[in-house]
Amino acid sequence: MFVRLRGNVKEMERELRVPYNTVRGRLDEVIRQLGFEVAPTVNADTLAGEGKIAMDEGRRREILIHLEDGSMDANTAIEELETLKNRKGTENS
Numbered sequence: 001m002f003v004r005l006r007g008n009v010k011e012m013e014r015e016l017r018v019p020y021n022t023v024r025g026r027l028d029e030v031i032r033q034l035g036f037e038v039a040p041t042v043n044a045d046t047l048a049g050e051g052k053i054a055m056d057e058g059r060r061r062e063i064l065i066h067l068e069d070g071s072m073d074a075n076t077a078i079e080e081l082e083t084l085k086n087r088k089g090t091e092n093s
Contacts, residue, residue, distance in 0.1 A: 002027065009071040020066075020076060056084050 005011040012023045028038045063080045066072035072080075 002030075007071075009066075010073055010076075020072060056087070060084055 001012055001015065005015070009020065009023050009027070013020050016023060031038050060081065063072065063077050063084075067074065067077040
Protein backbone atom coordinates (compact mmCIF):
# COMPACT_ATOMS: atom_id res chain seq x y z
CA MET A 1 0.00 0.00 0.00
CA PHE A 2 2.83 2.39 0.91
CA VAL A 3 4.44 1.95 -2.52
CA ARG A 4 1.11 2.04 -4.36
CA LEU A 5 0.27 5.34 -2.63
CA ARG A 6 3.80 6.63 -3.32
CA GLY A 7 4.63 7.01 0.36
CA ASN A 8 1.69 9.28 1.11
CA VAL A 9 0.93 8.46 4.74
CA LYS A 10 -2.14 10.67 4.70
CA GLU A 11 -3.65 8.59 1.89
CA MET A 12 -2.84 5.42 3.83
CA GLU A 13 -4.64 6.94 6.82
CA ARG A 14 -7.73 7.53 4.70
CA GLU A 15 -7.66 4.13 3.03
CA LEU A 16 -7.09 2.21 6.26
CA ARG A 17 -9.49 4.46 8.18
CA VAL A 18 -7.10 4.75 11.11
CA PRO A 19 -5.38 7.75 12.71
CA TYR A 20 -2.07 9.07 11.42
CA ASN A 21 -0.18 7.78 14.47
CA THR A 22 -1.51 4.27 13.85
CA VAL A 23 -0.22 4.34 10.27
CA ARG A 24 3.16 5.55 11.49
CA GLY A 25 3.27 2.81 14.09
CA ARG A 26 2.49 0.17 11.48
CA LEU A 27 5.15 1.55 9.16
CA ASP A 28 7.64 1.55 12.04
CA GLU A 29 6.87 -2.13 12.58
CA VAL A 30 7.46 -2.89 8.89
CA ILE A 31 10.78 -1.04 9.09
CA ARG A 32 11.76 -3.14 12.12
CA GLN A 33 10.71 -6.36 10.37
CA LEU A 34 12.99 -5.39 7.49
CA GLY A 35 15.86 -5.27 9.98
CA PHE A 36 16.26 -1.52 10.27
CA GLU A 37 16.30 0.62 13.39
CA VAL A 38 13.41 3.02 13.83
CA ALA A 39 14.31 6.49 15.04
CA PRO A 40 12.54 7.32 18.31
CA THR A 41 9.57 9.63 18.09
CA VAL A 42 9.39 12.80 20.09
CA ASN A 43 7.21 12.25 23.16
CA ALA A 44 6.99 15.51 25.07
CA ASP A 45 4.78 13.92 27.75
CA THR A 46 7.76 12.02 29.13
CA LEU A 47 9.88 15.14 29.60
CA ALA A 48 9.85 17.92 32.19
CA GLY A 49 10.81 21.58 32.41
CA GLU A 50 12.76 23.24 29.62
CA GLY A 51 13.34 19.93 27.87
CA LYS A 52 9.60 19.51 27.51
CA ILE A 53 9.27 22.95 25.96
CA ALA A 54 12.02 22.09 23.48
CA MET A 55 10.30 18.82 22.62
CA ASP A 56 6.98 20.62 22.12
CA GLU A 57 8.76 22.91 19.68
CA GLY A 58 10.25 19.85 17.99
CA ARG A 59 6.78 18.30 17.68
CA ARG A 60 5.47 21.59 16.26
CA ARG A 61 8.19 21.52 13.59
CA GLU A 62 7.47 17.86 12.88
CA ILE A 63 3.78 18.66 12.32
CA LEU A 64 4.65 21.47 9.94
CA ILE A 65 7.04 19.23 7.99
CA HIS A 66 4.31 16.59 7.63
CA LEU A 67 1.89 19.28 6.48
CA GLU A 68 4.39 20.53 3.92
CA ASP A 69 5.25 17.09 2.52
CA GLY A 70 1.57 16.11 2.28
CA SER A 71 1.71 13.27 4.82
CA MET A 72 -0.69 15.23 7.06
CA ASP A 73 -3.68 17.29 5.97
CA ALA A 74 -4.39 20.81 7.23
CA ASN A 75 -7.20 19.77 9.58
CA THR A 76 -5.06 17.14 11.29
CA ALA A 77 -2.17 19.60 11.57
CA ILE A 78 -4.46 22.18 13.16
CA GLU A 79 -5.76 19.60 15.65
CA GLU A 80 -2.22 18.53 16.56
CA LEU A 81 -1.05 22.14 16.98
CA GLU A 82 -4.12 22.95 19.10
CA THR A 83 -3.33 19.95 21.31
CA LEU A 84 0.18 21.30 21.88
CA LYS A 85 -1.16 24.78 22.57
CA ASN A 86 -3.78 23.49 25.00
CA ARG A 87 -1.25 21.33 26.81
CA LYS A 88 1.00 24.37 27.31
CA GLY A 89 -1.98 26.39 28.54
CA THR A 90 -2.98 23.86 31.17
CA GLU A 91 0.61 23.51 32.44
CA ASN A 92 0.98 27.25 32.93
CA SER A 93 -2.17 27.59 35.05
